Amino acid sequence: MNLAEKQIISNQLQNAVVGKTITRAIVNQNPHTFVWFALKPSQMFCAHDANNTVALGYESLLNGQIIEKAEVIGGRLYLFISNRALSIDFTPQYFTKNTKPPKRHQLLLMLNDESYLSFTSSLGGALFFIKIGENGWATEGGFPSILTDEFSQDFFLNLIKQTELRSLSAKAFLATKNRIPGLDNTILHEILWEAKVNPKSKMKILNESDFINMYNAIKKVFPAVIQSGGLDTQKDLFGYFGGYITQVSKKTLGKPCFRCGCLIEKEAYLGGVVYYCPECQPFIKS
Ligand SMILES: [Zn+2]
Numbered sequence: 524m525n526l527a528e529k530q531i532i533s534n535q536l537q538n539a540v541v542g543k544t545i546t547r548a549i550v551n552q553n554p555h556t557f558v559w560f561a562l563k564p565s566q567m568f569c570a571h572d573a574n575n576t577v578a579l580g581y582e583s584l585l586n587g588q589i590i591e592k593a594e595v596i597g598g599r600l601y602l603f604i605s606n607r608a609l610s611i612d613f614t615p616q617y618f619t620k621n622t623k624p625p626k627r628h629q630l631l632l633m634l635n636d637e638s639y640l641s642f643t644s645s646l647g648g649a650l651f652f653i654k655i656g657e658n659g660w661a662t663e664g665g666f667p668s669i670l671t672d673e674f675s676q677d678f679f680l681n682l683i684k685q686t687e688l689r690s691l692s693a694k695a696f697l698a699t700k701n702r703i704p705g706l707d708n709t710i711l712h713e714i715l716w717e718a719k720v721n722p723k724s725k726m727k728i729l730n731e732s733d734f735i736n737m738y739n740a741i742k743k744v745f746p747a748v749i750q751s752g753g754l755d756t757q758k759d760l761f762g763y764f765g766g767y768i769t770q771v772s773k774k775t776l777g778k779p780c781f782r783c784g785c786l787i788e789k790e791a792y793l794g795g796v797v798y799y800c801p802e803c804q805p806f807i808k809s
Pocket of ligand 1 (some may be wrong): 699780781783784785800801802803804
């Protein structure tokens with residue numbers, strides 16, 4: 524999930540589930556190779572828990588507890604439950620009383636008003652449930668949030684200066700290695716379209732004005748996506764698509780660019796795909 528989604532889901536969780544009591548938790552009913560469970564930092568991303576002991580340990584810690592708060596801290600979305608915080612890496616779904624929750628899930632929380640919160644992942648992600656404050660878990664003090672003034676133009680330009688750019692492309696710099704928490708592949712293309720930078724152009728040959736355009740695009744796109752309730756390619760807590768009209772996505776592939784009229788292209792790149800306008804985001808060869 525990108526930071527805009529996390530902020531949107533956080534607000535929705537705050538309204539839908541905060542203050543409710545978990546009457547029953549069902550954990551890891553349908554195991555997924557890339558859904559990770561951990562009750563302490565040393566268990567994070569460990570080899571798959573064959574006996575399911577870590578995951579099953581969640582149930583007694585969740586049953587009967589009140590969901591106290593939903594909050595995004597340092598680029599991560601958490602649900603605060605008792606003295607622990609559950610990290611949420613993929614979009615949960617909320618089901619009201621009298622609707623049927625999905626059959627498959629890695630975590631299902633039944634709530635005291637007979638509604639449900641279900642976590643079913645397609646690509647995977649962490650569902651860590653660590654004590655608040657353990658190794659800095661769920662506390663402030665990490666990377667500044669993109670949405671704050673601390674994430675300033677100077678901070679961004681310094682981040683570029685301090686990174687070994689080698690052959691990193693704009694996509695690799697912005698959306699890999701969790702270098703900028705909350706900026707992932709789902710929102711990357713909108714940012715680079717705004718900045719008029721091709722995802723494959725190497726950071727080394729881009730100039731400072733490109734970097735400033737990237738920075739301004741980050742600062743423009745995230746609040747706009749939050750304001751619109753999410754990207755039109757992604758679903759929220761209640762299963763609805765957002766209202767932010769994507770310029771470069773599977774929805775606009777082969778259609779004219781809103782800015783210049785050239786047709787939007789898609790290419791396989793870095794183990795994923797990139798979308799861009801070949802005219803206003805020209806690929807600069809190194
Ligand atoms: Zn264009």
